[in-house]
Amino acid sequence: MDIGSQQTWVRCQSCTKGxxxxxxxxxxxxxxxxxxxxxxxKGPFNVRYGDKSHINGIWGCDTLTIEENVVETGDNFGGxxxxxxxxxxxxxxxxxxxxxxxxxxxxxxxTNIDAGNLLFANEAMMKSHACSNQFTPIVKGPKPSxxxxxxxxxxxxxxxxxxxxxxxxxxxxxxxxxxxGEGTSTTTDVTLSYYGILWMxxxxxxxxAFAAKESxxxxxxxxxxxxxxxxxxxxxxxxxxxxxAS
Numbered sequence: 001m002d003i004g005s006q007q008t009w010v011r012c013q014s015c016t017k018g019x020x021x022x023x024x025x026x027x028x029x030x031x032x033x034x035x036x037x038x039x040x041x042k043g044p045f046n047v048r049y050g051d052k053s054h055i056n057g058i059w060g061c062d063t064l065t066i067e068e069n070v071v072e073t074g075d076n077f078g079g080x081x082x083x084x085x086x087x088x089x090x091x092x093x094x095x096x097x098x099x100x101x102x103x104x105x106x107x108x109x110x111t112n113i114d115a116g117n118l119l120f121a122n123e124a125m126m127k128s129h130a131c132s133n134q135f136t137p138i139v140k141g142p143k144p145s146x147x148x149x150x151x152x153x154x155x156x157x158x159x160x161x162x163x164x165x166x167x168x169x170x171x172x173x174x175x176x177x178x179x180x181g182e183g184t185s186t187t188t189d190v191t192l193s194y195y196g197i198l199w200m201x202x203x204x205x206x207x208x209a210f211a212a213k214e215s216x217x218x219x220x221x222x223x224x225x226x227x228x229x230x231x232x233x234x235x236x237x238x239x240x241x242x243x244x245a246s
Contacts, residue, residue: 001106001118006089007047008064009055010082023081033063055083064093066120164205173198174208 012026028034035041041061048054085092086104094104105124107117165171177191198206 001084001086002049003086005047005049005083006085006087006092006095007045008083008085008091008093009045009047009057012057014058026082028060028062031062035061163207166204 010026012028015025036059038061041059043059045057045059046054086094089095103121103124105117105119175191177189179189198208
């Protein structure tokens, strides 16, 4: 699943490169609801992700049925069968689904827990009640002025907050909070543990999981780290965000 992209894709029988998957490849000839006659289902399919990975294929249209509660155990990303596009956009799964399916929530566990959850419809609605109806819209604001900052010549393009902890017996990390609903009558504060703010490059080098905002892109990186400690609840085509304890 990916809340940063809108395209849903799956490896299929016609795949010619990079086709290894744990599950059987999708065979469109065995689906009575598959079609490629629509103008939306024609032409090449190309998606490039933020980590520079990419996928190529062909468009197709089919009916997808998803249970309300999807539980995934373990991590088999290396043999992933495809991606559910849950981001903003007309092509995303929530945008093309019935109104009840436009709310979903997920919990990606920390490393000491094996199973996570992806919830849709009524199951996600039950989780949203724990938010006390406190949601915040994800909006695209103006890019802040950076004229007062000194730029260094060489830096990591994605993040530049790597630190080596060699020789340090005690590490003090900053306290990070999300303020949801700030300026309203009810405000929800979510305090992150260090699991939610550290990106582990290796045993010695760690990174604070924050990156500069590029143009009108959203802060998906931060969300991808915080979701390991709590349920992230998204609703509607515009993706309003709610957070509750896991």
